Amino acid sequence: MSLEQDQIVRLLFVHRARILGYIWSLVRDFDVAEDVFQEVSVLALKKASTIRDEQHLHHWVRVSARLISLATMRRLGRWPVPMDASLLDQLDSAWQTIETAQVDEPLEAMGQSLNTVYVALSRIHRTLRKCVRGRLARAEG
Amino acid sequence: MSEPFQPDGHDYQDERFLSLVARYLDRVTTPSEEAMLAEELRHSEQRQLYFVEYCRHAAMLKELLSEQGPTAASPSVPSDVTVSEGRYTADNGTTPLMPTVGPPALPEGGTTVTPTDRSPILGFLGDVFRAGTDFLSRPPVLTLLLTIGLPGILLVLLLVHIGSQPVSELPVAGRFVQRMAVAQVTRTHECVWAEDGTLLDTGVSLVAGQQLRLNKGLVELIFADGAKVLLKGPATFDTSNAGAGYLHTGSLVANVPKGSEGFTIQTPAAAVVDLGTEFGVRVEGETGTAKVEVFQGKVELRANAADRDPQKLFRHRVEAGQAVQVEAAEHEGAPLVVHKIALRTDQFVRQMPAKTALSVADDQARKVSVVADFSGGNGRLQVDQFPGKTGKGWMDVWKLGQRNGRFNVTATADHPMGDAAGNCLKCKFRGTKAKKGGHCGGMFREYAYDSKGNPDGIDVTKPHTIQYRLRIDEPLSTFTRFSDRYVLVGTSDGSAKSHQCDSFIIMAFGDGKDAGKQKIPKEAEGHWMVYNGNRGGSKMDWRRFVDTGIPLAEGRVYDFTITIDPATKSWNVLISDGVGEPFARMNLGWRTPHDTPGRYLSFGVVVDSEGDAREFSLDSVRITQTGPQSKGKP
Numbered sequence: 001m002s003l004e005q006d007q008i009v010r011l012l013f014v015h016r017a018r019i020l021g022y023i024w025s026l027v028r029d030f031d032v033a034e035d036v037f038q039e040v041s042v043l044a045l046k047k048a049s050t051i052r053d054e055q056h057l058h059h060w061v062r063v064s065a066r067l068i069s070l071a072t073m074r075r076l077g078r079w080p081v082p083m084d085a086s087l088l089d090q091l092d093s094a095w096q097t098i099e100t101a102q103v104d105e106p107l108e109a110m111g112q113s114l115n116t117v118y119v120a121l122s123r124i125h126r127t128l129r130k131c132v133r134g135r136l137a138r139a140e141g
Numbered sequence: 142m143s144e145p146f147q148p149d150g151h152d153y154q155d156e157r158f159l160s161l162v163a164r165y166l167d168r169v170t171t172p173s174e175e176a177m178l179a180e181e182l183r184h185s186e187q188r189q190l191y192f193v194e195y196c197r198h199a200a201m202l203k204e205l206l207s208e209q210g211p212t213a214a215s216p217s218v219p220s221d222v223t224v225s226e227g228r229y230t231a232d233n234g235t236t237p238l239m240p241t242v243g244p245p246a247l248p249e250g251g252t253t254v255t256p257t258d259r260s261p262i263l264g265f266l267g268d269v270f271r272a273g274t275d276f277l278s279r280p281p282v283l284t285l286l287l288t289i290g291l292p293g294i295l296l297v298l299l300l301v302h303i304g305s306q307p308v309s310e311l312p313v314a315g316r317f318v319q320r321m322a323v324a325q326v327t328r329t330h331e332c333v334w335a336e337d338g339t340l341l342d343t344g345v346s347l348v349a350g351q352q353l354r355l356n357k358g359l360v361e362l363i364f365a366d367g368a369k370v371l372l373k374g375p376a377t378f379d380t381s382n383a384g385a386g387y388l389h390t391g392s393l394v395a396n397v398p399k400g401s402e403g404f405t406i407q408t409p410a411a412a413v414v415d416l417g418t419e420f421g422v423r424v425e426g427e428t429g430t431a432k433v434e435v436f437q438g439k440v441e442l443r444a445n446a447a448d449r450d451p452q453k454l455f456r457h458r459v460e461a462g463q464a465v466q467v468e469a470a471e472h473e474g475a476p477l478v479v480h481k482i483a484l485r486t487d488q489f490v491r492q493m494p495a496k497t498a499l500s501v502a503d504d505q506a507r508k509v510s511v512v513a514d515f516s517g518g519n520g521r522l523q524v525d526q527f528p529g530k531t532g533k534g535w536m537d538v539w540k541l542g543q544r545n546g547r548f549n550v551t552a553t554a555d556h557p558m559g560d561a562a563g564n565c566l567k568c569k570f571r572g573t574k575a576k577k578g579g580h581c582g583g584m585f586r587e588y589a590y591d592s593k594g595n596p597d598g599i600d601v602t603k604p605h606t607i608q609y610r611l612r613i614d615e616p617l618s619t620f621t622r623f624s625d626r627y628v629l630v631g632t633s634d635g636s637a638k639s640h641q642c643d644s645f646i647i648m649a650f651g652d653g654k655d656a657g658k659q660k661i662p663k664e665a666e667g668h669w670m671v672y673n674g675n676r677g678g679s680k681m682d683w684r685r686f687v688d689t690g691i692p693l694a695e696g697r698v699y700d701f702t703i704t705i706d707p708a709t710k711s712w713n714v715l716i717s718d719g720v721g722e723p724f725a726r727m728n729l730g731w732r733t734p735h736d737t738p739g740r741y742l743s744f745g746v747v748v749d750s751e752g753d754a755r756e757f758s759l760d761s762v763r764i765t766q767t768g769p770q771s772k773g774k775p
Contacts, residue, residue: 010708016204017197017200017201017204018197018200020200020204021193021196021197021198021199021200021201022193022196022197024166024196024199024200025166025192025193025196028165028166028167028168029168030200030203033200082165082170082172082175082176082178082179083179083182084179086183087179087182087183090182090183090189091182091189091192091193093189094186094189094190094192094193095193097190097193098190098193098194098197
């Protein structure tokens with residue numbers, strides 16, 4: 001029993017930010033991180049038949065992302081990286097911890113309903129965008 | 142896993158550490174700083190967790206701003222005003238974590254790194270939040286901020302962004318584009334859809350950018366931000382996002398409740414921005430001219446190019462009782478051309494006609510897969526009897542579950558429900574044993590084909606919509622305690638109770654105070670409530686119930702529409718009692734952790750004492766496949 005390709009796509013999407021964050025912490029360049037993420041995604045789809053379930057996918061993606069990231073850093077001449085293998089192993093455990101965290105845990109802790117917070121924050125998000133535009137416009141002028 | 146989410150924790154506010162991480166991600170740290178960071182991480186698990194949380198949040202923020210921020214969305218921002226002009230313009234050619242939006246502090250060429258101790262993220266946010274003081278001082282936002290704190294908001298914003306991407310993900314041009322539900326079809330009336338358009342049923346969720354092509358009829362949508370739109374065919378309309386839509390042609394009426402101001406209807410001629418109101422918009426297909434009529438409150442018309450050039454804002458306000466015509470802009474960036482015109486209120490439909498929730502025309506327009514309206518009465522010879530027989534999409538007969546009580550169920554035409562003439566199923570459950578909290582009963586029926594291979598059934602691995610009509614037939618005089626309940630669920634376990642394997646749960650309680658520490662609010666007692674599960678199959682958490690505000694009342698008929706989305710383990714609900722405003726909620730979580738919902742539709746009740754009884758009637762059960770249907774097992 002293995003994951004279907006569409007399940008892998010969906011899971012990669014749901015966890016995109018976390019995976020990107022992980023890769024970014026390794027390569028320290030967001031554009032490069034996006035490229036690595038694409039590479040990992042394509043590889044995951046090719047290897048779909050060997051990925052058993054969601055948990056296996058998380059582990060597989062982390063290992064692959066780390067290998068590809070480090071190989072990319074070598075290729076770009078950004079070597080050695082500031083964090084050695086033992087520290088990266090330690091951080092991997094921390095990444096593994098947040099993989100299992102429930103998204104709505106903090107909401108429960110705060111006593112907020114998901115929808116209430118979502119609506120309020122979507123407005124904040126719009127305001128953030130407006131602020132950025134305004135500041136850029138002023139800087140331009 | 143709770144520490145990283147503690148908004149008030151001392152370590153989270155350790156700006157020096159976070160600044161170091163931000164600078165590390167931007168590759169502007171010195172070797173000694175990198176060694177210091179590595180050392181701190183090596184010796185503190187808490188620091189490790191903060192580090193990974195920060196990286197994740199920063200990646201989300203980066204994506205949010207790059208997708209919707211000025212460099213991506215606004216062509217008027219010159220190409221030379223980019224993040225590369227920021228304080229951290231890098232010698233490594235990379236994009237810094239955050240743009241610095243103040244006056245450039247760099248020499249010409251922008252190639253010198255000027256590190257500073259100020260975190261780019263924290264500094265940026267400080268600027269932004271100072272600039273947004275007006276917004277933040279609004280009561281609801283202020284309350285939220287005071288309640289959970291600014292850092293908490295940022296965390297939750299990012300977490301919610303991850304956690305609420307429910308509908309579909311499409312690979313486009315090598316990149317994946319997320320699409321989330323932004324509105325829901327809440328009612329339809331005599332709809333005829335364009336042949337090449339999508340046929341939409343009540344309860345269907347709409348994603349951002351989805352187009353509705355309506356040839357005839359009326360469709361009511363509720364946007365996630367709370368605005369209600371009544372679209373009249375012929376019309377072409379796009380759902381842009383949770384607070385906006387684009388009317389290409391046709392007419393609509395938007396009703397925007399308090400708190401949802403800012404809802405925008407874009408047209409080819411102008412954007413109509415709500416300032417707390419009810420208004421109508423009509424777009425002529427050939428000319429693109431927009432007619433705007435304000436029934437209550439006021440709206441602001443904005444030239445379509447206004448956002449692109451803040452120095453040339455073209456705006457025009459329209460007050461209640463006024464109507465204007467806006468000519469289509471001759472070229473991009475042109476100012477508004479507005480004429481006052483006479484009111485033509487008759488051109489707009491402001492109310493959905495009564496009794497439209499389950500209209501005949503809609504049934505004809507869509508494929509109804511599985512139906513039970515008890516037209517055959519009682520017996521075992523026809524599918525649509527009680528208990529009936531297997532067939533026409535039903536995998537089994539109606540079954541009863543009863544513990545310490547007795548169910549009397551009969552199909553009868555004595556007391557038809559609403560406009561649904563003919564039989565309905567009259568149900569009465571009475572407790573028969575003196576046992577505290579243990580009198581429960583329910584009836585249920587299996588509708589999915591996956592277990593027995595009936596291809597007429599519903600593929601529960603695909604989206605489907607469940608509709609039924611239910612009437613309360615008891616005076617509710619004994620519906621007074623926590624163990625007095627109505628329990629309507631979709632479940633894997635054919636019994637009368639709510640289980641950890643339930644997908645959707647709708648309940649009503651007589652009293653919430655016995656729910657222990659997870660007290661149900663007093664005002665929600667006696668109301669229909671919907672369960673927003675954590676998709677974890679965990680113990681029932683009473684705090685997860687959402688009050689619909691719709692009270693139970695003797696003789697009242699309720700129309701339920703439940704849409705199940707297995708891809709995201711979510712469900713949408715629409716409840717209407719024909720008296721007040723319908724209740725609609727999208728993206729509620731299942732209770733079950735399983736990938737597929739249950740195959741049973743269950744109607745359960747609980748009574749709190751011997752002799753106590755629950756009485757209700759059921760009719761017009763319809764289960765419709767709303768997504769692509771795969772073949773059943775041979």
